Amino acid sequence: MAAVDLTSHPGHLARRLQQAHYLLWNTMVSEEITSPQFAVLNALVAEPGLDQRTVGERVGLDRSTIAEVISRLTRRALLDKVRDPQDGRRFLLALTEDGLRTHRKLTVRTARMNQVFLSPLSAEEQTLFLELIQRVSDAAEGLRNPAEPLVDQG
Amino acid sequence: MAAVDLTSHPGHLARRLQQAHYLLWNTMVSEEITSPQFAVLNALVAEPGLDQRTVGERVGLDRSTIAEVISRLTRRALLDKVRDPQDGRRFLLALTEDGLRTHRKLTVRTARMNQVFLSPLSAEEQTLFLELIQRVSDAAEGLRNPAEPLVDQG
DNA sequence: CCCAGATAATCAGGACACTGAGCATCTCTC
């Protein structure tokens, strides 16, 4: 009676986009390491010694998810986890030799995959595409932590 | 040493986009019904009496995931599941009165949410955005089932 | 010094999302 066309729903399309990416990642990059796991490795290459929460912030994962991802990476000996002697609540994270090697290897493959993934778009469209996604995500993200809680008392 | 800028990675951005959408959906549409669940309801409004596999195909969910989603919707009495008398393997699915009501209610809220979600973009950008996502997803999806398996024997 | 609030991590519980394996049913062919 009143069904909607889901192709005009950005949320639905976002889900499909991620599935498409998952598929391509699995065939072109790795069946062992997932895309979020690579993001964590990458964050620790950029800034070794970060704590869990901060890594999560860098790659966009909440406290629970980042804990799980890190536990898997630790189990596979791709990163080390040490109590911060300065602050007993924190764990300091850093890649192992194996983690570094893995990151290097996957970086190359990831670049190739991104090319294939975006190949249906022209060069200008690709740039625009990335920019549009980012603007939409950033805006919605902003709604989560209202920077200024809107003064509404006289 | 060689960390990558994830903002140029469409996969990473796709994940962030979906998280942003999840957040907005949760606050503006429903905390009970998820976006994939709404997609299933919507598919059954359009075509009542579909079987599980076909619904999954319509909304982009694999056989296992669609089974779980349907089991949740059935548990909440939003849809009915009946053995196909013509084909004992199939279950025929159709919305209950409650399911129809829920779909109607959420359709309105979803439209509002989509507006907010896309509001950082101009009207032209919005159209373009949806089109670009779809083109990328469709292309990657196409790699899954090669329509013509490329004859390579002389 | 001690306690209250903030902060890092864990745990429990729920919802997607995929693959591979297995079961029931249908269908096609001989």
Next chain:
DNA sequence: GAGAGATGCTCAGTGTCCTGATTATCTGGG
């Protein structure tokens, strides 16, 4: 009509994702 292959569904296992509650630790005020 009996076996072979295809097809719809379920189940087991893994990996994101989220929220709410709990635990351990730190910090600041009295």
